[in-house]
Amino acid sequence: MEIHIQGRNLKIHPTLEDYTRKKLSKLDRYLPNIREVRVELEREHTRRGEDLAVAQITIYHARGAILRAQETVAGEIEAAINMAVDKMYRQIQRFKGKRERKGRERFVASLEEMDAAEAIPEVAETPDEYLDAIIVRRKQVSVSTMTELEAIEQMELLGHTFFIFHDSSNGSDNGLRVVYKRHDGTYGVLQPTIE
Numbered sequence: 001m002e003i004h005i006q007g008r009n010l011k012i013h014p015t016l017e018d019y020t021r022k023k024l025s026k027l028d029r030y031l032p033n034i035r036e037v038r039v040e041l042e043r044e045h046t047r048r049g050e051d052l053a054v055a056q057i058t059i060y061h062a063r064g065a066i067l068r069a070q071e072t073v074a075g076e077i078e079a080a081i082n083m084a085v086d087k088m089y090r091q092i093q094r095f096k097g098k099r100e101r102k103g104r105e106r107f108v109a110s111l112e113e114m115d116a117a118e119a120i121p122e123v124a125e126t127p128d129e130y131l132d133a134i135i136v137r138r139k140q141v142s143v144s145t146m147t148e149l150e151a152i153e154q155m156e157l158l159g160h161t162f163f164i165f166h167d168s169s170n171g172s173d174n175g176l177r178v179v180y181k182r183h184d185g186t187y188g189v190l191q192p193t194i195e
Contacts, residue, residue, distance in 0.1 A: 001027070001034045008042040010077065016041070019078060023085050024057070031092045033062035041077055055080035057088050064144075067091045067157050095157060143176065151179045152187055 005012055005020055020039055028034050042054040055077065056070040069087035073080045145166045146154070155163035162180040169175075178190040 002036045003039065004036065005039045005041065008040065009045070010041050010043040012041065016077065020081055023081055027059065027088065027092070030089065031059070031061065031096065034059055035062050036060040039081075041081070043077070044072075050074050053077040053080040055084040057084050059088065059092075061095075065095060065154070065157060067095055068159055070159070091157065145175075148177070148179060148189055151177070155179060155181070 071083035
């Protein structure tokens with residue numbers, strides 16, 4: 001299991017790095033076949049005077065699932081790390097529960113697809129000043145083939161409110177779909193058509 005630690009507005013000193021690695025070293029006991037763990041630690045300055053500490057942990061599983069936990073606290077970065085690790089244990093328990101109920105692992109994204117999904121988007125460059133104010137970034141997204149239920153599960157594991165996927169069950173269109181979470185807790189699926 002590879003662990004990569006990055007800091008934003010925060011210097012990762014050896015003591016903090018050792019503390020973070022020690023906290024994450026037990027993850028593979030609960031979820032075997034973790035390929036990579038990325039940790040982003042950040043210090044956010046606020047106008048009120050007290051800085052916020054942000055810890056985000058992203059796990060890349062060998063079968064393609066991505067699990068993410070993020071916590072923001074006022075105070076020390078170690079507290080944010082502890083809370084994010086606790087949240088990750090709950091994510092792992094939820095992920096394993098879904099796999100065990102179905103009897104197989106669902107996600108089969110390649111490492112290239114996972115890297116593309118996590119790539120930092122480039123800022124759009126357009127000569128029109130009005131568009132520059134509205135569109136602040138453009139991002140290319142690799143789309144995986146899966147069912148609607150698998151797309152909902154992947155969206156929930158990532159903590160997002162929408163997820164783009166390819167549904168090959170319907171051969172009459174291009175199969176591109178967007179599943180999204182509605183305000184009432186239900187889900188919707190967008191199926192584009194060309195007019």
